[in-house]
Amino acid sequence: MNPILEQIRFMRKIVGFGRLMRMRKKHSLGLGYARGYVTTICLWSLLNTGLLDELREKGAVNLAEFADRNNLDLAALESVCEYLDGLRVLRFEQGVCSLQKRGTTLMEEPRGLFDLLYGYEPVFRDLEPLLRKIKTYGKDITRRGEAVAKGSGELGRQLPFLAVRELVFSNGFRRVLDLGCGDLEFLFLLCENPEIICYGIDNDAATVEYARKRLKEANLAHRITIEQGNMFAVKEAAQKFRDVDAITAIDVFHEYLSNGTDTISFFLRTVKRHFPDASLVVAEFFKLPQSWLRRIPTVTLEHHLFHSLTNQVILPIGEWVKLFESSGYQVVEKKLLHAIGHGYFVLK
Numbered sequence: 001m002n003p004i005l006e007q008i009r010f011m012r013k014i015v016g017f018g019r020l021m022r023m024r025k026k027h028s029l030g031l032g033y034a035r036g037y038v039t040t041i042c043l044w045s046l047l048n049t050g051l052l053d054e055l056r057e058k059g060a061v062n063l064a065e066f067a068d069r070n071n072l073d074l075a076a077l078e079s080v081c082e083y084l085d086g087l088r089v090l091r092f093e094q095g096v097c098s099l100q101k102r103g104t105t106l107m108e109e110p111r112g113l114f115d116l117l118y119g120y121e122p123v124f125r126d127l128e129p130l131l132r133k134i135k136t137y138g139k140d141i142t143r144r145g146e147a148v149a150k151g152s153g154e155l156g157r158q159l160p161f162l163a164v165r166e167l168v169f170s171n172g173f174r175r176v177l178d179l180g181c182g183d184l185e186f187l188f189l190l191c192e193n194p195e196i197i198c199y200g201i202d203n204d205a206a207t208v209e210y211a212r213k214r215l216k217e218a219n220l221a222h223r224i225t226i227e228q229g230n231m232f233a234v235k236e237a238a239q240k241f242r243d244v245d246a247i248t249a250i251d252v253f254h255e256y257l258s259n260g261t262d263t264i265s266f267f268l269r270t271v272k273r274h275f276p277d278a279s280l281v282v283a284e285f286f287k288l289p290q291s292w293l294r295r296i297p298t299v300t301l302e303h304h305l306f307h308s309l310t311n312q313v314i315l316p317i318g319e320w321v322k323l324f325e326s327s328g329y330q331v332v333e334k335k336l337l338h339a340i341g342h343g344y345f346v347l348k
């Protein structure tokens with residue numbers, strides 16, 4: 001008899017056919033979630049050790065040679081590659097590794113998702129102490145600023161930055177100050193218009209260092225100036241960046257709403273006073289109702305989760321508009337993308 005058939009008969013005898021089938025269905029549900037966790041961690045480890053990028057560049061890599069060159073444990077590396085081979089992400093055969101189609105796809109648009117999530121990994125690692133009130137976000141746990149900037153840059157250029165850029169281009173803005181500029185990806189996109197000059201400020205040292213490195217590589221230092229600075233120092237910014245006709249802020253304001261809207265409202269009023277002629281172009285995520293996400297469980301689910309765990313408040317769309325209008329600005333243009341829960345506003 002076929003040995004597999006024999007095994008099925010044996011299992012049916014000891015467990016019963018109906019129960020066996022029900023168990024299989026339930027396990028496959030659980031495995032989907034567990035596998036997502038294991039796969040994500042394996043991908044992070046291969047991204048951080050540089051293997052995935054080398055596979056993209058070279059096509060095939062000898063693992064023993066790679067482990068030796070990067071001082072890695074070959075046996076552990078082989079185990080990870082064997083696992084991902086089983087999931088058809090990689091092909092690992094006779095010591096040589098390459099990307100399968102699925103792996104190549106993961107390294108394209110979805111890569112930003114893995115990078116962004118890696119930025120929040122310290123929060124998920126400490127989720128239980130956070131729940132038990134043993135640790136607090138901001139005091140005992142912090143996200144990785146550089147990975148957050150990298151991930152939001154990678155994801156941003158796929159859609160949100162194009163939306164903001166469209167508003168900048170269509171309004172004819174030429175001198176742009178970007179608050180919380182992250183890895184500069186948005187300003188690189190703006191610079192595709194040769195008439196635009198940009199300034200970026202960000203208060204995170206690691207992010208600014210990373211952005212400076214990218215600026216050098218992009219050969220755009222004559223068009224973009226970046227500095228480490230606090231956007232709340234509005235008066236100083238107005239002296240330095242006197243000539244800007246637009247101030248952009250992509251996904252920055254929500255970081256300051258945990259104690260209500262007063263901080264951002266005061267900030268907006270100060271900006272209006274010191275930059276009376278500049279328009280503000282703001283992109284912010286907006287809260288989607290639970291009933292909506294139950295029907296359409298987009299990536300907004302994860303986005304809402306890691307923002308709320310890190311005290312970043314995402315307002316419903318109506319409250320964003322109320323905040324802008326009560327702070328002295330008129331919303332002259334508004335575009336919403338419910339698919340990603342992101343809104344774009346030109347304020348004057």
Ligand SMILES: C[S@@+](CC[C@H](N)C(=O)[O-])C[C@H]1O[C@@H](n2cnc3c(N)ncnc32)[C@H](O)[C@@H]1O
Nearest residue numbers: 152153180181182202203204230231250251252
């Ligand atoms: C979610 S990230 C968005 C980065 C970038 N705008 C993008 O969309 O890719 C928020 C950025 O704002 C920066 N930031 C937060 N508070 C800031 C402040 N007070 N002054 C300047 N930058 C700030 C953070 O360091 C981070 O790079």
